[in-house]
Amino acid sequence: MSSPSEVTLIPWDPLSESHKILLFKQRVECSWDMELVQEIWRDEQIRGEKCIYWIALPDNDLVGGEHEKLMDTAVSINAATRQPTQATFIPIGHISLDSRNKKAEKMHLEIPSENVFWIKALFILHTLRGKGFGRAAMDKIEGIAVQEPLHAKTLMLDTVEREDQLREEFARATYGGVPKITNQDWYSSRGYKCLKIVQNYYDAKDKNGKMWDTKTVFMRKDL
Ligand SMILES: CC(C)(COP(=O)(O)OP(=O)(O)OC[C@H]1O[C@@H](n2cnc3c(N)ncnc32)[C@H](O)[C@@H]1OP(=O)(O)O)[C@@H](O)C(=O)NCCC(=O)NCCS
Known part of the structure; x- marks a missing residue:
């Protein structure tokens, strides 16, 4: 198996049916926003407002289990x-780097008006978690953000607030079990600071059609 540092980020192709079908499937496994893939994310990706990447291993990688493959076709x-x-x-997961977060603009967050990018939709296949792939993907996306042509000075993200993520019923339905480390604690360890906590910011239904009361934490990292 590859060492985690070998993940590459390959652009999602919004014009490819197989890329769209697989992203939809991964969003279903992730539980959120699967309904956005077909048209909304396709159009945002074409306009460059969203930059969704596959978290990828080489074709010949002996990563455990059967995994679908894709071809690098995004133009x-x-x-x-x-x-x-x-x-x-x-494609073992995906991650997006967005130049805009229209929904968050209504939250009056204390962030600069320029050189801000949002890390969104980070996901690793369930069977491959805890092997360092999430960390490797974050290292790569932060690297892309600071370099030309983006020159990000501030990175933002939002995630389920620590205590809410640890609720057993929610965690079982959403992640298949209570995570060993919460997203909020992990991002904190990477230098993201809590900016604001908002109740029921996420209004999406999960894959079972259930809407959960959750607090969302907005986190900021200055580069
Ligand atoms: C969050 C997610 C992307 C992390 O991916 P991953 O490949 O499991 O991540 P890693 O293996 O790199 O682990 C992340 C951190 O948790 C720690 N960790 C993982 N498993 C652990 C365990 N069993 N015990 C203690 N710490 C553990 C790792 O040490 C790592 O910390 P580090 O970066 O300081 O080394 C993945 O769990 C996922 O897809 N979750 C569902 C979707 C989600 O919540 N996405 C985030 C939305 S904001």
Whole structure:
């Protein structure tokens, strides 16, 4: 198996049916926002407002279990043309780096008006968690954010607040069990600071159609 540092980020292709189907499937496993993939995320990705990447392992990786493969076909990312490699890869999750977060704009967060990017929709396949792939993906996306052409000075993210994530019923339905480390604690250890906590910011139904009362924590990291 690859060492976790070997993950690469390969742009999601909003024009490819197989990329859309697999992202939908991973969103169903993740439990949230599967209904956005087909049109809303497709259009935002084309406009460059969303930059969704596959968290990828090489095609020949011996990562445990059967995994679907995709081909690198996206012709743009961040609304800039790119040359796809056409290489096949194993998509073990996904992560997005967004230049806008329209919904959060209504939250009156204390953030600069420029050079701010949002890390969104981080997901690793359930069977591959706890092996350092999430960490490797965060390292990579933060690297992309600070470099040309983005020059991010502030990174933002939102996640379920620590105590709420630890609720057993919620954790079982959402993550398959109570996580060993909460998202909030993990992001804190990476330098993200709590900016604001908002009740019921997430209004999406989970994969079972249930709406959970949850607090959302908005976190900020200055680079
Ligand atoms: C959050 C998520 C992406 C993390 O992915 P992952 O591949 O499991 O992450 P890692 O293996 O790199 O572990 C993350 C951290 O938790 C720690 N960790 C993981 N398993 C652990 C365990 N059993 N005991 C203690 N710590 C553990 C790791 O040490 C790591 O910390 P580090 O970066 O300081 O080394 C993944 O759990 C996931 O997809 N969750 C569901 C969706 C979600 O909640 N996404 C975040 C939305 S904001």
